[in-house]
Amino acid sequence: MPGPKKKTAKTKRAQPKATPAADIQSFRERIDGIDTQIHQLLNERARVAKQVGASKVAQGLHTADFYRPEREAQVLRKAIERNEGPLRNEEIVRLFREIMSACLAQEEPLKVAFLGPEGTFSQQAVLKHFGHSVRALPMGEIREVFEEVQAGHADFGVVPVENSTEGTVNHTLDMFLMSPLKICGEVELRIHQHLLGKMSGLPAISRVCSHQQSLAQCRQWLDEHLPGVERIAASSNAEAARRARDEDGTAAIAGQTAAEVYGLNLIAHDIEDRPDNTTRFLVIGRKPFDASGNDKTTLLFSAGDTQSPGTLHRLLTPLAQNNISMTRIESRPSRKHKWDYVFFIDVQGHASESPLKEALEALKKQASLFRVLGSYPCAVL
Amino acid sequence: MPGPKKKTAKTKRAQPKATPAADIQSFRERIDGIDTQIHQLLNERARVAKQVGASKVAQGLHTADFYRPEREAQVLRKAIERNEGPLRNEEIVRLFREIMSACLAQEEPLKVAFLGPEGTFSQQAVLKHFGHSVRALPMGEIREVFEEVQAGHADFGVVPVENSTEGTVNHTLDMFLMSPLKICGEVELRIHQHLLGKMSGLPAISRVCSHQQSLAQCRQWLDEHLPGVERIAASSNAEAARRARDEDGTAAIAGQTAAEVYGLNLIAHDIEDRPDNTTRFLVIGRKPFDASGNDKTTLLFSAGDTQSPGTLHRLLTPLAQNNISMTRIESRPSRKHKWDYVFFIDVQGHASESPLKEALEALKKQASLFRVLGSYPCAVL
Numbered sequence: 037m038p039g040p041k042k043k044t045a046k047t048k049r050a051q052p053k054a055t056p057a058a059d060i061q062s063f064r065e066r067i068d069g070i071d072t073q074i075h076q077l078l079n080e081r082a083r084v085a086k087q088v089g090a091s092k093v094a095q096g097l098h099t100a101d102f103y104r105p106e107r108e109a110q111v112l113r114k115a116i117e118r119n120e121g122p123l124r125n126e127e128i129v130r131l132f133r134e135i136m137s138a139c140l141a142q143e144e145p146l147k148v149a150f151l152g153p154e155g156t157f158s159q160q161a162v163l164k165h166f167g168h169s170v171r172a173l174p175m176g177e178i179r180e181v182f183e184e185v186q187a188g189h190a191d192f193g194v195v196p197v198e199n200s201t202e203g204t205v206n207h208t209l210d211m212f213l214m215s216p217l218k219i220c221g222e223v224e225l226r227i228h229q230h231l232l233g234k235m236s237g238l239p240a241i242s243r244v245c246s247h248q249q250s251l252a253q254c255r256q257w258l259d260e261h262l263p264g265v266e267r268i269a270a271s272s273n274a275e276a277a278r279r280a281r282d283e284d285g286t287a288a289i290a291g292q293t294a295a296e297v298y299g300l301n302l303i304a305h306d307i308e309d310r311p312d313n314t315t316r317f318l319v320i321g322r323k324p325f326d327a328s329g330n331d332k333t334t335l336l337f338s339a340g341d342t343q344s345p346g347t348l349h350r351l352l353t354p355l356a357q358n359n360i361s362m363t364r365i366e367s368r369p370s371r372k373h374k375w376d377y378v379f380f381i382d383v384q385g386h387a388s389e390s391p392l393k394e395a396l397e398a399l400k401k402q403a404s405l406f407r408v409l410g411s412y413p414c415a416v417l
Numbered sequence: 418m419p420g421p422k423k424k425t426a427k428t429k430r431a432q433p434k435a436t437p438a439a440d441i442q443s444f445r446e447r448i449d450g451i452d453t454q455i456h457q458l459l460n461e462r463a464r465v466a467k468q469v470g471a472s473k474v475a476q477g478l479h480t481a482d483f484y485r486p487e488r489e490a491q492v493l494r495k496a497i498e499r500n501e502g503p504l505r506n507e508e509i510v511r512l513f514r515e516i517m518s519a520c521l522a523q524e525e526p527l528k529v530a531f532l533g534p535e536g537t538f539s540q541q542a543v544l545k546h547f548g549h550s551v552r553a554l555p556m557g558e559i560r561e562v563f564e565e566v567q568a569g570h571a572d573f574g575v576v577p578v579e580n581s582t583e584g585t586v587n588h589t590l591d592m593f594l595m596s597p598l599k600i601c602g603e604v605e606l607r608i609h610q611h612l613l614g615k616m617s618g619l620p621a622i623s624r625v626c627s628h629q630q631s632l633a634q635c636r637q638w639l640d641e642h643l644p645g646v647e648r649i650a651a652s653s654n655a656e657a658a659r660r661a662r663d664e665d666g667t668a669a670i671a672g673q674t675a676a677e678v679y680g681l682n683l684i685a686h687d688i689e690d691r692p693d694n695t696t697r698f699l700v701i702g703r704k705p706f707d708a709s710g711n712d713k714t715t716l717l718f719s720a721g722d723t724q725s726p727g728t729l730h731r732l733l734t735p736l737a738q739n740n741i742s743m744t745r746i747e748s749r750p751s752r753k754h755k756w757d758y759v760f761f762i763d764v765q766g767h768a769s770e771s772p773l774k775e776a777l778e779a780l781k782k783q784a785s786l787f788r789v790l791g792s793y794p795c796a797v798l
Contacts, residue, residue, distance in 0.1 A: 063469045067465050123520075
């Protein structure tokens, strides 16, 4: 479909592709000019960041102390605010994360421990949050992630705290019962599952193919909408989508990307059983950080031995009275007494700022165990 | 170790950390200003890139055609040339790759097939070469990477061609015998192995721990320098380095990074048996590209049935006469006749430019089979 032709003289007939070479050349020159400016600014930014570092070193702080999650969150929020495109917020945030990562890594790259092996969602979370200029250290167990950070061998750790398979969550929460480490960030990887295929509706489906975990995440939906239809485990969702493209009667469960990549119809969307099918990770470190302006706080507390029905409600009253939103609550056995529970609660706000500060003071008085596990910036994209 | 104190008045005693807050604040404001400029330039670059795209669409080209490996190589080489630091060339190249990746992905992200699963070196090679704004599609076999590209389901493919374990190389070369695809890039991931430990020399080592592949890559060196010392396979080199830190008498084979991360001594460096312990990948696509100014060409040819001793020498004469450097030669059975071989040769230069152009014309006349598999930019970092 050739569009309206430009009136540029076609001098170079010899050129195999009929591109208006002069146009392309002038665009490229403009891009080269822009790149030169970007390049200068990147190095200027790195120089200023180095000065910040030098002034911190002069005060006896270590390189790992240069990383300020609250500052990074602010930089990224500002970038989203001022973004007018055409680059999408997602791309801009990714580029600025990488720029900060490169500037920070000038002295000594941050070491970040995570639950390995390499190639896992946990590693994705590390790179999404810290950029690619860090040293990501794979650990065999969640416990080891905590140990490496506590011993100072790693500057930070990234551990899963909520995911759809659930296996690891409790382990992470239980670690906080024993560990003095602080939560200093969160990372979210959202996962939506869709039913994809070449067919136009459910009746034409004779088998559903996907990675075992994705099949498990959509079990209820499949039981309800495709009872009796064979389910086949594939090595990956991408592999499943490819089969759906090549085999008659095969549908795949996979993400939006797979539909586009393999040219499949979206037969049913968001079929995951849990609407919040997000894997959420916590960043753990050795010290607390300042407020970023949009923060979350994770609390650990217990009512003690009294197990009267109104205990939890009474404990939560100070939060309600101070208008604090609670975004999550989990209970776990305290491991001290039978039927004694501890609660992990996520609330909005930073522990050092009103109104959360006052609410926590009141809560503290009533709880037998009370700890702020950390105040940290809400995940930016 | 507090350094020389600045004379800034410490007004804010309440602040827990003794940072000269005013200094930090002014640095941060400067960085915010720089970020705003970078941001504007990134979007301006994206707009110009979009115009280039629009002008190509107007000529009936597809989005996948916007990717120009020779242009990308030129942009990166210019960036290295003008780089004065403090950001290292490696970081600058990485950032510009990501910027180009984001600009290119505005319309529709490139789809790149690779030998999966995710988390492999092949995936690393895809992301290193194309940046993170592509859709990386894991395939189960090298053959499938070729098929996906040939069918147009993927825009490009990335396949290993040389690696230390060797298993996959021949398979890739053999695919080129049948496939019409063109080589349009190369990616190098260099791997150096070191012997690391807490001890200061070889006599104190009672066991060597590493990933099985790394142990295999250093077998000769170990046989020679540490005969009879136990070799233990670990799940990763990082795991091995951790054991070397925690266990007396254990040394690890791992990269430079592990020495820094785990605080180990470098007992012996570059102990890999092959000095060129680089995994090299080829980027494959459906069409050839123009010269970038520093290119390589891969040729496939055969002398035919005559197996007289001087055949290969005679075939290579036109290259020598035209002063063409040959960087690599591999022979493979032609699969047509017994003892009939084909040769894969890498030479410097682009097939469309002198002196390679003339040399190839002469070579072509003498060979029974002759194909230019591709001319492509030499790997940039």
